[in-house]
Amino acid sequence: MRLAFISDLHGNIHALTAVKRFLAENPVSQVIVVGDMVGYGASPGPVIDFVRREGWPVALGSSDMRVAMELGERADRRGVAEQVLSWSRTMLSPDQMDFLRRLPPGGRLTTPIGRVRFFHGSPHDPERRVDLMAHERDLEILAEELASRVVVVAGTHVPFVRVIGETTFVDPGSVGLSLNHEPGADVAIVDCGGRKPKVTLHKVSYDYASSAFDIMAWNLPPVIADVIRTGRMG
Numbered sequence: 001m002r003l004a005f006i007s008d009l010h011g012n013i014h015a016l017t018a019v020k021r022f023l024a025e026n027p028v029s030q031v032i033v034v035g036d037m038v039g040y041g042a043s044p045g046p047v048i049d050f051v052r053r054e055g056w057p058v059a060l061g062s063s064d065m066r067v068a069m070e071l072g073e074r075a076d077r078r079g080v081a082e083q084v085l086s087w088s089r090t091m092l093s094p095d096q097m098d099f100l101r102r103l104p105p106g107g108r109l110t111t112p113i114g115r116v117r118f119f120h121g122s123p124h125d126p127e128r129r130v131d132l133m134a135h136e137r138d139l140e141i142l143a144e145e146l147a148s149r150v151v152v153v154a155g156t157h158v159p160f161v162r163v164i165g166e167t168t169f170v171d172p173g174s175v176g177l178s179l180n181h182e183p184g185a186d187v188a189i190v191d192c193g194g195r196k197p198k199v200t201l202h203k204v205s206y207d208y209a210s211s212a213f214d215i216m217a218w219n220l221p222p223v224i225a226d227v228i229r230t231g232r233m234g
Contacts, residue, residue: 001111001192002027005118005172006185007034007154009051010063011041011088012176012228014214015185016050018206019175026202028189032107034154034172035061035120038100039081040224041176042214044088048096060103061120062127062155067092068100080221087220111192114149121155129155132162132169143167150190150197159186159201168197176211177224183208183231 004023009016023031033056038044044067051058063081067088089097105126106119122128123146130142130153143151143164152170158180159173173186180186184203191198212225227233 001029003190004028004031005034005152005188006175007172008036008157008174009047010039010176011044011047012211013043013046014211015175015206016047018204019185019187022204031056032118033058034118034152035059036063038067038088039063040084042218045092045096057107058103059106059118059120060126064100065126068097084220113192113197116150117146117148118152132160139164161199170199177227178231179233181232
């Protein structure tokens, strides 16, 4: 049983279609989206429609929530992020907005190695991230609470794996706006067929120039195009 986790698609349809091609060549049992389909990228509607057509399970992301719920401006969301979230609201149809509003905060799967839990930020709050660099005891406590062999979180845009005791924590990184200093779309594949989970992190190349062009064509902040091209912020 092989599971593919993708997150932080952020309206980047070019990256998402490249990921689908990658997964066609590297078959998995299930693809799971760990939130943030919208924000930053120029194609929020097409990304939502793409994921819906595929029938992939989706957890509510922080950007998804802020677009769909219109929670007001947040101090750390001023500037580029808030500008694009406001723009995204104008680009989505009522049906697409309703889809975002109905997303669950996370999900769970039963696999041969045990339970797998996934959520964008924390189990009940997409905006409150789990720090995978936290003290080992903090993650041990979380692992005990979740009673899971694999816990998948997102939001940092940086792929990461950490094993604490019997629990493997995974951040799949970002499909649409990766920040690990290498351009491309991030995919995490978790093999649940053995005695313990095996995680492989993949970087999928795509047409960065077209994604960057779309940003400029919609008069969105140029810094987003720079991040797409370089895989780094600033």
